Amino acid sequence: MGTLDEKFLDSKFVYDGRLLKVYSDRVLLPNGKESFREIVKHPGAVAVVPVLDNGDIVMVRQYRYPVGDTMLEIPAGKLDPGEAPETCVVRELAEETGYVSGHIRKLTAIYTTPGFSNEVIHIYLATNLVMTEQHTDEDEFINVETYSRKQLKEMVITGVIQDAKTIIGLLLADL
Incomplete structure (x- = not known):
């Protein structure tokens, strides 16, 4: 069974709010194709x-x-x-x-x-x-x-x- 991990390639900052930040990350998928992941970063x-x-x-x-x-x-x-x-x-x-x-x-x-x-x-x-x-x-x-x-x-x-x-x-x- 292969890895399920995705490799980070780069990130684009999208939004900076009072509570959270939003990024769009470009990733390399396990099958070798590229995709994007929208990430909401929260302080916890x-x-x-x-x-x-x-x-x-x-x-x-x-x-x-x-x-x-x-x-x-x-x-x-x-x-x-x-x-x-x-x-x-x-x-x-x-x-x-x-x-x-x-x-x-x-x-x-x-x-x-x-x-x-x-x-x-x-x-x-x-x-x-x-x-x-x-x-x-x-x-x-x-x-x-x-x-x-x-x-x-x-x-x-x-x-x-x-x-x-x-x-x-x-x-x-x-x-």
Whole structure:
């Protein structure tokens, strides 16, 4: 069986946005032919499953413009340049929910859409939560809600929760 690897030939910069960059790369395919790959480069992100002492899970509800709908998700956010995921998860949990965690454990890291993006989301579990004060970014409008594991499982099964990082995080947190 031959290699499936593609060889990078060159890259054309297409777009530089506030959140992401887009490139069109020319590659050499395993069969010797050339092709193009559009790449969305993303700085990476974190997501966290915050579990209250009673077992309920803290969720955030926010409007997601690209899908034109309000989504129920686990808290998440983009890594700042040079920021470690372990630092980012503490910051994002506090900013989005107002909670500070006494114990954070990494569950996994996932590629969100490896067919066209290099984005990696580091997913954590947070316990021993203490309420402080929510400090969202000025362009974020977030409702903080809590649900039992049973409620969230039903919402995943019925399609109410459609966000991939949330489904994976809840699954790995033993929903």
